[in-house]
Amino acid sequence: MKVLVKEKIAQAGIDSLKAAGFDVDVKVEMTAEELVEAIGEYDGLIIRSATKVTEEVINRADKLKVIGRAGIGVDNINIDAATKRGIIVANAPQSNIISAAEHTIALLLASARSIPQACSSTRAGKWERSKFQGIEVFEKVLGIIGLGRIGTLVATRAHGLGMKIFAYDPYVSKERYAQLGIERAGSIEDVLKVADFITVHLPKSKETMGMIGERELAMMKDGVRLINTARGGIYQQDPLINALTSGKVGGVGFDVFDTEPLTESPLFDFDQVICTPHLGASTVEAQDKAGTMIADQVIAGLKGEFVSNAVNIPLISVEAMEAVKPFLALAEKLGRLFNALAEDGIHSIDIEYVGQIAQHDTKLLTIATLKGVFENVVEEQVNYVNAPIFAEERGIEVNESKKSSSQDYVNLIRIKGSNGSEEIGVAGTIVGKKNQERFVNIYAFDIDMMPSKYMAFFRYEDVPGMIGRVGTILGENSINIANMQVGRKKIGGEALMGLNVDTPISDAVIDEIKSLPGVAYAKFMVI
Numbered sequence: 001m002k003v004l005v006k007e008k009i010a011q012a013g014i015d016s017l018k019a020a021g022f023d024v025d026v027k028v029e030m031t032a033e034e035l036v037e038a039i040g041e042y043d044g045l046i047i048r049s050a051t052k053v054t055e056e057v058i059n060r061a062d063k064l065k066v067i068g069r070a071g072i073g074v075d076n077i078n079i080d081a082a083t084k085r086g087i088i089v090a091n092a093p094q095s096n097i098i099s100a101a102e103h104t105i106a107l108l109l110a111s112a113r114s115i116p117q118a119c120s121s122t123r124a125g126k127w128e129r130s131k132f133q134g135i136e137v138f139e140k141v142l143g144i145i146g147l148g149r150i151g152t153l154v155a156t157r158a159h160g161l162g163m164k165i166f167a168y169d170p171y172v173s174k175e176r177y178a179q180l181g182i183e184r185a186g187s188i189e190d191v192l193k194v195a196d197f198i199t200v201h202l203p204k205s206k207e208t209m210g211m212i213g214e215r216e217l218a219m220m221k222d223g224v225r226l227i228n229t230a231r232g233g234i235y236q237q238d239p240l241i242n243a244l245t246s247g248k249v250g251g252v253g254f255d256v257f258d259t260e261p262l263t264e265s266p267l268f269d270f271d272q273v274i275c276t277p278h279l280g281a282s283t284v285e286a287q288d289k290a291g292t293m294i295a296d297q298v299i300a301g302l303k304g305e306f307v308s309n310a311v312n313i314p315l316i317s318v319e320a321m322e323a324v325k326p327f328l329a330l331a332e333k334l335g336r337l338f339n340a341l342a343e344d345g346i347h348s349i350d351i352e353y354v355g356q357i358a359q360h361d362t363k364l365l366t367i368a369t370l371k372g373v374f375e376n377v378v379e380e381q382v383n384y385v386n387a388p389i390f391a392e393e394r395g396i397e398v399n400e401s402k403k404s405s406s407q408d409y410v411n412l413i414r415i416k417g418s419n420g421s422e423e424i425g426v427a428g429t430i431v432g433k434k435n436q437e438r439f440v441n442i443y444a445f446d447i448d449m450m451p452s453k454y455m456a457f458f459r460y461e462d463v464p465g466m467i468g469r470v471g472t473i474l475g476e477n478s479i480n481i482a483n484m485q486v487g488r489k490k491i492g493g494e495a496l497m498g499l500n501v502d503t504p505i506s507d508a509v510i511d512e513i514k515s516l517p518g519v520a521y522a523k524f525m526v527i
Contacts, residue, residue, distance in 0.1 A: 001302055003044035006030060006051045009070050010291030013046075020299045036060055044298045046070060047077075048290075049278075055081040065383065066301035070290040071096060071281055073231075074311055075204055083312045086386025090297040090310045094149065095290035096281035101153035103280045104199055104229045107253030108158075111197075111225045112137050114251075116274050138162040143195025145188055146230070147172045147180075151201035155182055166191055192219040199227040200234050214239040223250035229280045233258035237266070244270045255280050304375070304383060306368070313367070313384045320361040326435040327357060327413065331365045333437065333451045333527050334415055334428045335372020340525035341426065341443070341457075342419040346373065348397040354412040358402035366400050369415060376526075409440070445487035445496035451527050452482065452500040456510075461518035462488050462495040469516055470497065477509045494520070 003017050005026045017024045032052065039061045046068040053067055058081040067077055069091040082089050110116055113134035121128050142158045144151050147169035155165045159181065168185040177184040185191045202208045213236040226249060228234060243249040252273045260278060267273045301307045306328055351369055353362045370387035391398050406412045414427040427441035439449045460466050474481060480502040488495040505524040514522045
């Protein structure tokens with residue numbers, strides 16, 4: 001598979017891609033027109049902020065499976081178009097969070113002490129000490145709107161400066177506020193009214209663009225200083241210009257703008273405005289982290305593994321991710337097992353989560369299950385983005401349900417469905433400190449099997465000698481049995497034998513076992 005690196009990333013990231021077995025083309029001079037023409041030959045694409053991945057680019061990307069953004073913002077990627085094509089879009093959100101937080105603090109301190117203005121004055125041969133009298137930040141109130149990763153890092157650093165932190169983020173729990181030592185605001189307006197410095201750390205959306213205008217500025221304290229290293233356009237420009245002119249706003253430190261690059265702006269006419277050209281992520285460390293992190297994401301996507309920073313996979317909370325992550329691989333394997341047993345195609349899939357796992361957001365587990373179901377069905381590589389699309393395209397009804405407790409297991413994932421002629425059911429769990437996977441129910445037979453690459457299942461009459469006959473045929477054909485489990489509902493009824501084997505079993509050997517008297521079903525599968 002081939003990966004196009006369209007913008008400069010750390011050499012370590014490129015080396016990782018090559019070590020994973022991919023052909024890597026680094027073409028940082030490629031034009032937008034050339035990208036449209038060339039994208040069809042690539043399976044992966046890595047960009048930064050300058051490249052626009054438009055719908056036209058995506059429609060020409062016949063082989064593309066992953067788009068990696070070396071950094072945080074994905075505004076330059078048409079995510080809707082990518083999702084419709086089943087293309088994973090991933091970023092590296094933690095690569096520059098320290099750099100962005102430090103730049104926020106740098107702008108805050110520079111604004112408090114007029115450092116850039118004083119530097120320019122001194123270089124011009126002046127010595128204007130009285131003109132550049134500043135203010136201390138000690139015991140001043142820092143208002144933070146948006147307490148995500150960067151907002152939290154800013155808060156901890158501002159704490160170190162002796163600032164009082166007052167923050168608004170409705171998605172952060174009261175316990176988290178208490179843990180961070182931050183006072184929790186009930187609304188954005190509450191922050192605006194009391195803060196001496198205000199910093200916003202919000203994504204670009206319809207709700208955030210232009211969210212601070214004339215009304216909001218009027219609420220603020222006289223002489224307030226505003227910092228923005230998040231997204232341009234959060235502040236409405238005309239009301240901000242008026243507030244600077246009147247002195248309502250005492251200082252501005254902006255690193256981001258509605259239109260970039262920005263070479264002309266009425267903001268530049270004000271001495272109390274400090275502007276930097278989107279430098280939040282511009283550190284050696286952040287650039288290196290972004291390159292290596294996004295390479296890892298692209299490698300995972302191209303290998304069909306879970307892409308932890310995919311932006312077009314349903315978002316779940318950090319707590320939910322910690323709870324469900326150990327079950328992701330199990331869910332995929334249950335999906336593969338379910339599909340292998342179905343044989344004639346699947347009409348419906350019902351996924352039930354039982355026990356502690358049912359208390360969490362399980363939509364990622366449902367997607368993982370669908371990924372397993374379709375991996376050996378469709379020609380395309382299946383991932384966490386296109387798996388639900390395959391189900392929808394095939395008219396397969398997918399239902400999810402939850403049950404708070406299980407009689408036998410702390411956690412259980414149960415999959416049931418129909419192939420049109422019979423009902424199929426499988427269930428699994430994880431056990432022990434090492435989260436070992438177990439298949440615990442197949443075709444309504446209780447069983448206890450560790451999944452393995454090569455597995456075989458047989459349904460037969462529970463009579464003496466059956467296990468030996470099956471084992472003899474396998475032994476005669478040099479098939480080594482690594483593990484065997486048997487489940488039955490009653491003595492003399494039907495039984496299920498499950499085998500872990502070291503090598504594939506040929507169709508001829510399976511047919512020979514099927515021909516044994518009393519054998520109703522025999523199936524070899526790759527899980």
